[in-house]
Amino acid sequence: MSEDIKLIDVYIMGKHYKVPEGLTIMTALEYCGYRLVRGVGCRAGFCGACATVYNFKNDPQLRFDLACQKTVEQDMYLAQIPFFPAAKAIYDIEKLEPVGATVLSIYPLMEKCFGCNTCTKACPQELEVMWYMSDALRGDIPEVMNKSFDCVMCGLCAARCPQGLVPYNYALLCRRLYGRYLAPRSKHLDDRIKEIEAGKYNAEIDKLKKADKNELQRLYQSRDIEAAY
């Protein structure tokens, strides 16, 4: 290894390792020989599979992050939470009304929230979890959707809730209710679906299905891309 690379001390499940500075927690785990078959997914901060709890030597305060996003720091004590046993209700979205009473009837324990804000502190996405819980209790489904939109379902809010609540599943239900019943309809989408159903794109799709890999790559690389501004 180049002498320019600084090694720092971390502790994974209590075991001491030296890892290069600048690695994410996830790449540091792999650097130390851990083969990740749980607790890893997109590696890009979207899927929420890599919830991690850590603190520091001589600093017991627990911190929370996504292993694929957070870089290692000197004297980190790390533990992965690849799965947290959180309650998830089964429901048929087609049979629900988009109102607060629906959310409460499916998740009655939600009322036990006493506003300690631990969920907000645990959220690696820095979402206002406690506030969307309060919006959910008031039946403000659009606001729950807004505040929880960037939730990656990592489960850390549920892991930390002293009442055993599962905020991320309540928010998921609200987002589903919003998407199914409350979101404004997109006329463009309706028009495009009608075009597809009328067969407008069949010839083009057939052509793509018959194209070989090189042709598909050429088409992909020469596609129109919207300017990023």
Ligand code: FES
């Ligand atoms: S691996 Fe998907 S959020 Fe980290």
